[in-house]
Amino acid sequence: MTPKVERLVNLTIALLEARRPMSFAEIRRRTTFYRQDDAESARRMFERDKDDLRRMGVPVEVREIPFEDDVGYIVDRSTYEMPDVALTPEEVAALALALQASGGVPERLALAKLAARAPDPADLEAPADTRVSLDTDAVDELAEAVVRRMPLQFTYRTANGQTGTRHVDPYAVVQRRSAWYLVAHDHDRAAQRAFRLDRIVGRPRPAGQEGSFEPPTELDVASAVAGPDAEGVTVELAVDPAARWAVELRGAADTGRTHGQRPVLRLEALDPVRDRSWLLGFGPDVEVLAPRDLREEVAASLDRVLRAAEGAQ
Numbered sequence: 001m002t003p004k005v006e007r008l009v010n011l012t013i014a015l016l017e018a019r020r021p022m023s024f025a026e027i028r029r030r031t032t033f034y035r036q037d038d039a040e041s042a043r044r045m046f047e048r049d050k051d052d053l054r055r056m057g058v059p060v061e062v063r064e065i066p067f068e069d070d071v072g073y074i075v076d077r078s079t080y081e082m083p084d085v086a087l088t089p090e091e092v093a094a095l096a097l098a099l100q101a102s103g104g105v106p107e108r109l110a111l112a113k114l115a116a117r118a119p120d121p122a123d124l125e126a127p128a129d130t131r132v133s134l135d136t137d138a139v140d141e142l143a144e145a146v147v148r149r150m151p152l153q154f155t156y157r158t159a160n161g162q163t164g165t166r167h168v169d170p171y172a173v174v175q176r177r178s179a180w181y182l183v184a185h186d187h188d189r190a191a192q193r194a195f196r197l198d199r200i201v202g203r204p205r206p207a208g209q210e211g212s213f214e215p216p217t218e219l220d221v222a223s224a225v226a227g228p229d230a231e232g233v234t235v236e237l238a239v240d241p242a243a244r245w246a247v248e249l250r251g252a253a254d255t256g257r258t259h260g261q262r263p264v265l266r267l268e269a270l271d272p273v274r275d276r277s278w279l280l281g282f283g284p285d286v287e288v289l290a291p292r293d294l295r296e297e298v299a300a301s302l303d304r305v306l307r308a309a310e311g312a313q
Helices: 003-017 024-030 039-055 089-102 105-115 137-148 221-226 241-249 276-280 292-312
Strands: 060-064 071-075 152-157 163-176 179-186 191-196 200-206 233-239 253-259 262-270 286-290
Touching: 003 024, 003 039, 003 071, 003 137, 024 039, 024 071, 039 060, 137 163, 137 200, 163 191, 163 221, 179 221, 191 221, 233 241, 233 253, 241 262, 276 292, 286 292
Parallel strands: none
Antiparallel strands: 060 071, 152 163, 152 200, 163 179, 179 191, 233 262, 233 286, 253 262
């Protein structure tokens, strides 16, 4: 843990445990931080840390202290902490099913805490046993760079396979449609860009000093990773039982029909370009029935993958 991250964590704990608003002088006394000889320098560091905490969603409040000239700072637990979660039997079952796929032990302990006062899970038909390996190291490293406001450089592979070096100021790390993105200012293009983490080759490297940039005050992370709007299409899919839960998770509905031995599900507003890789990921477990042009495109893509695999043997 870097000194700044440690400082932010301990400042959050101190403000959470305070029974009343603490003045900056009291924060200096009760923590091991902000003890520079220059009081103004210490105050500036504290103000930067306070702003960083607020950007990360920690509700640092400023309140008046009775009979004192200085203001106080505190984090209200009722605002900061997650409220009690009331889960239905179906929600408990869905969470258990998701954790069965990810196979995470710490996450299962978290589910146990959530479900301690919840009803017994509903009896859902579970898919075949699946394990997904998740590497969060890159996410952690980039999130730390965001907090420290540390410029980065990395090798990036575009969608067409070309690679090049990027020099960026990291603003935020966000997940969209099961993919992680880094939202950043791209110095090489002098514009804000979103980079898929699975296209970053190797590890990002520091490319400047800590605190050398300020994120935009009105950063819209959702718009940064949304991409251009595209007209969605209605898709009909023949789905194997092993993949049905994942397709229904995207909002698919049962049509009541079958194709061979498999049920036919209908999915509204599917992006035929961005969601094509999602369809391809199911392999033979999901067959596109309609629209015809998407069926042909997916079939052609699977054929190319098959031929490439045969050629590699």
